[in-house]
Amino acid sequence: MVTPSRIQLARERRAVTLAQLSRTCGISQQSLSRYENARAEPSAGTLAAIAAALRFPVAFFTAEDIEEVGSEAVAFRARTKTSMRKQKAVRASAALGVQLRHWLAERFALPEPDVPTLGRPAPDVAAEIVRSRWGLGEAAAPNMVHLLEAHGVCVFSLDPEHEEVDAFSFWRDSTPYVFLSTGKTAERGRFDAAHELGHLVMHGQERPLTGPDAEREANQFASAFLMPRADVLARMPSGAQVDQILKARTIWRVSAMALTHRMHDLGLLSDWQYRSTCAQLAELGYRRGEPDGIPRETSQVLTKAFQRLRRTGVSAAQVAAELHIPVEELNTLLFGLAFTAREGAAARTAPPGPRARLRVL
Known part of the structure; x- marks a missing residue:
């Protein structure tokens, strides 16, 4: 029996309308609508045509129902600048990410969530509370993806085709999720991770996720979390020059522009000095990118899980098959990590028995 929600999810994942799908697979738009709304059941041949057009295995459409990730649950960075079709596409990808997390949780003991949901503190106070709870003190934050994972946040990557979506986050069944773009600089990726943590x-639970105020608060949280007030004041001189900022940004592994903005917020740069420094950095190419930047941060949980699966003869292709999705779809969630099967390895399902514990450093 076909699961109607999966037809809609696959179509939204491919960012196509009913009319576009109709033209691609040669099935009337009216019939497709009836299939998605459970008012009719497609024949085997019709389902095969739909599956081919949407580039999903036929088995995907007959598996159990998938709960969508609602728009109200997602914190999009620039919702007004992101088309509804793109929003639905990345939310569909997020729903598949939730399925992958459930699959992994059945086989591995993943870190338990330890992300506090606070009331209404100021963003810098919220950042200090989380840093204290996680034992970071005033030191620079370590690898942000590893840090989030160590505290039970499920971190996945976004399909590069949706480059206009920087990042987004949501809670599902008391589990926090963060999705990050891999098309930005590594420094921007760290800031995005901290922004979504904010x-x-x-x-996450009681207050709206959207709107300019929420975005401003998340930016302030990220700045304070990555560049603690006491540490910046201790290290940076008042009125620092561009060369000093460029050298110091490596301490906190942030962009030159982010450090400049933080110094202005802390009163280390006057309004005139801030504008002048930003202009100089822009001339040097630091507004659009980060020359000589740091290596990109990727998932430790996904790396360890798939390496362990591979050692038992389970390839990424086999994981995708169990999830009823194309292996390419799986790879979009894995930060570009290459998990391929060894040539000639025997096919087998994921290892049975007690769940293996993944230690995140």
Whole structure:
């Protein structure tokens, strides 16, 4: 029996309308609508045509129902600049990410969530609370993806085709999720991860996730979390020059522009000095990118899980098959990590028995 919600999810994942799908697979738009709304059941041949057009295995459409990720649950960075079709596409990808997390949780003991949901503290206070709870003190934050994973946040990557979506986050069944773009600089990726942590902490359960105020608060949280007030004041001189900022940004592994903005917020740069420094950095190419940047941060949980699966003869292709999705779809969630099967390895399902514990450093 076909699961209607999966037809809609696959179509939204491919960012196509009913009319576009109709033209591609040669099935009337009216019939497709009836299939998605459970008013009719497609024949085997019709389902095969739909599956081919949407580039999903036929088995995907007959598996159990998938709960969608609602728009109200997602903190999009620039919702007004992101088309509804793109929003639905990345939310569909997020729903598949939730399925992958459930699959992994059945086989591995994943870190338990330890992300506080706070009331209405100021963003810098919220950042200090989380840093204290996680034992970071005033030191620079370590690898942000590893840090989030160590505290039970499920972190996945976004399909590069949706480059206009920087990142987003949401809570599902008391589990926090963060999705990050891999098309930005590594420094921007760290800031995005901290920004989404801010959403989870400050806006995750009781307060709205959207709007300029929420975005401003998340930015302030990220700045304070990555560049602690006491540490920046201790290290940076008042009125620092561009060369000093470029050298110091490596301490906190942030962009030159982010450090400049933080110094202005802390009173280390006057309004005139801030504008002048930003202009100089822009001339040097630091507004659009980060020359000589740091290596990109990727998932430790996914790396360890798939390496362990591979050692038992389970390839990424086999995982995708169990999830009833194309292996390419799986790979979009894995930060571009290459998990391929060894040539000639025997096919087998994921190892049975007690769940293996993944230690995140």
